[in-house]
Amino acid sequence: xxxxxxxxxxxxxxxxxxxxxxxxxxxxxxxxxxxxxxxxxxxxxxxxxxxxxxxxxxxxxxxxxxxxxxxxxxxxxxxxxxxxxxxxxxxxxxxxxxxxxxxxxxxxxxxxxxxxxxxxxxxxxxxxxxxxxxxxxxxxxxxxxxxxxxxxxxxxxxxxxxxxxxxxxxxxxxxxxxxxxxxxxxxxxxxxxxxxxxxxxxxxxxxxxxxxxxxxxxxxxxxxxxxxxxxxxxxxxxxxxxxxxxxxxxxxxxxxxxxxxxxxxxxxxxxxxxxxxxxxxxxxxxxxxxxxxxxxxxxxxxxxxxxxxxxxxxxxxxxxxxx
Numbered sequence: 572x573x574x575x576x577x578x579x580x581x582x583x584x585x586x587x588x589x590x591x592x593x594x595x596x597x598x599x600x601x602x603x604x605x606x607x608x609x610x611x612x613x614x615x616x617x618x619x620x621x622x623x624x625x626x627x628x629x630x631x632x633x634x635x636x637x638x639x640x641x642x643x644x645x646x647x648x649x650x651x652x653x654x655x656x657x658x659x660x661x662x663x664x665x666x667x668x669x670x671x672x673x674x675x676x677x678x679x680x681x682x683x684x685x686x687x688x689x690x691x692x693x694x695x696x697x698x699x700x701x702x703x704x705x706x707x708x709x710x711x712x713x714x715x716x717x718x719x720x721x722x723x724x725x726x727x728x729x730x731x732x733x734x735x736x737x738x739x740x741x742x743x744x745x746x747x748x749x750x751x752x753x754x755x756x757x758x759x760x761x762x763x764x765x766x767x768x769x770x771x772x773x774x775x776x777x778x779x780x781x782x783x784x785x786x787x788x789x790x791x792x793x794x795x796x797x798x799x800x801x802x803x804x805x806x807x808x809x810x811x812x813x814x815x816x817x818x819x820x821x822x823x824x825x826x827x828x829x830x831x832x833x834x835x836x837x838x839x840x841x842x843x844x845x846x847x848x849x850x851x852x853x854x855x856x857x858x859x860x861x862x863x864x865x866x867x868x869x870x871x872x873x874x875x876x877x878x879x880x881x882x883x884x885x886x887x888x889x890x891x892x893x894x
Contacts (some may be wrong), residue, residue, distance in 0.1 A: 576612075579622040579629035583640050586618040590643040594636070601639070601653045605632055608657045645681075655685050673697070675718045677725060677770035682718040685711070688870045693719060695862035696830055701823065704832040705852065706866025713806055716830040717766040720802040723828065724784070730800040731783065734763045735819070737790040737810045760787055763806060790815055799824030809833035809848045810840055816847025836884065 583591070595602050602613045609632050611624030620636065622629040635656060639648060646652070673693045675682040684690045689711055696702045696719045704712030720732045767776045767785070779785040790811065805811070805819055808831045816831075823829055833848040840846060855861055868882045 576623045577626040577629055579626070579633060581620055581622075581633050581637075583618040583620070583637070590640065591618065593643040593648050594640050596648065596650065596653070600650060601648060604650060604653045605635065605657065675715075675722045677718065677721045678775065679772050680770050682715070682770070684715060686870060688864060688866055689715060692864040692866075695864060696828065699860060699862040700827065701820065701829045701860070702831070702862035702864070703848075703852065704830060704864050704866065705835060705848065706864075706870065707834055707836060707868060709871040710866035711870070712832045712864070712866055713762060713804070714766050716804045716806075716832055717763055718770060719828075719830070720804060721767070721770045723802050729802045729826070729828065731802075732779075732785045733798065733801055733803040734760055734785070734787045735790050735793060735803060735805045736760055736807050737815060760806070763787075763804070790819060793819055793822050796822055797824045798822050798827050800826040801828075803827060803829045805829065805831045807833060809835050809838045809846050811847035812840065813845055813847045813850045816851050820851070836888070 596604075602615075605611075606613050609624065609628040611622055611628050611632055613632070614621040614623070620633070622632050624632075639653070639656060642648065673684055673690055675684075675693065684693045692702070692704055692712065693715055696716065704710075704716060706712060720729075723729045724732055764776070771779070776785065780787070790805070801824070803822075808816065810833075811819065819831075820829070831848070831851075833846075835846060835849050838846050838849075852863065856863065868885060
């Protein structure tokens with residue numbers, strides 16, 4: 572036995588066999604995932620655990636296992652959820668009491684932001700009228716914005732939700748797609764629709780669309796409007812121009828919340844045109860009352876390879892900038 576291994580013991584309180592089976596997973600699959608990611612060994616006899624490995628890793632594992640056990644009260648854990656919990660950034664975040672965490676409850680789903688950045692992002696959206704979520708794909712910035720919008724609508728804090736996107740050709744020619752501009756842009760809003768279906772159900776979303784309580788609009792259609800008592804999400808905002816971004820931000824009326832999301836590493840604007848998202852982050856960075864959340868590759872909550880891909884691109888682009 573490696574004498575350098577730290578031995579860490581703890582006992583789960585309020586032991587329940589059904590919840591414990593949920594915690595461990597089929598054939599202890601969840602425990603094996605934790606072992607593999609944290610490079611530790613987990614041994615247990617019922618609620619009594621013995622963890623062997625690096626001291627910091629075993630402490631993290633205890634916090635994680637206790638938190639997962641709390642979740643088993645009302646959640647059926649899956650390997651995908653275990654992966655997401657393992658993405659949480661730090662021991663401090665894992666150890667954070669459930670009462671300090673933001674949870675969004677919608678008609679069909681309970682959404683629990685992961686990690687410090689996602690928690691801070693949702694808190695900012697709940698407190699400030701205009702928020703920016705900037706970072707790579709897979710960090711949850713758009714999904715959580717939709718969750719906040721649905722939460723606000725169901726609590727009657729707003730009267731409608733507007734989903735807005737710039738009509739920029741990301742390698743495809745919009746002119747060759749069938750239908751009017753709204754129909755052409757609908758496929759680009761599929762991630763927003765998917766999130767709405769998950770949170771509200773397919774039929775209910777379409778009833779809200781028919782009643783224009785949920786509205787989908789290209790950014791160009793925002794000119795001249797004043798949007799009051801609304802929750803507005805501008806997605807893919809890295810593809811706005813400076814003028815379009817200013818136009819959008821000045822549409823805000825009383826009682827409204829706006830969330831602007833985008834990834835400044837995936838700009839599809841013509842060469843030489845500065846992104847409105849890049850520009851606004853410079854212009855408004857010191858304006859009080861606005862919220863800016865910057866996501867990093869470590870915040871990615873998709874397949875583990877997605878995080879590695881994002882990090883590889885960041886490293887390659889940094890090297891290119893130096894040469």
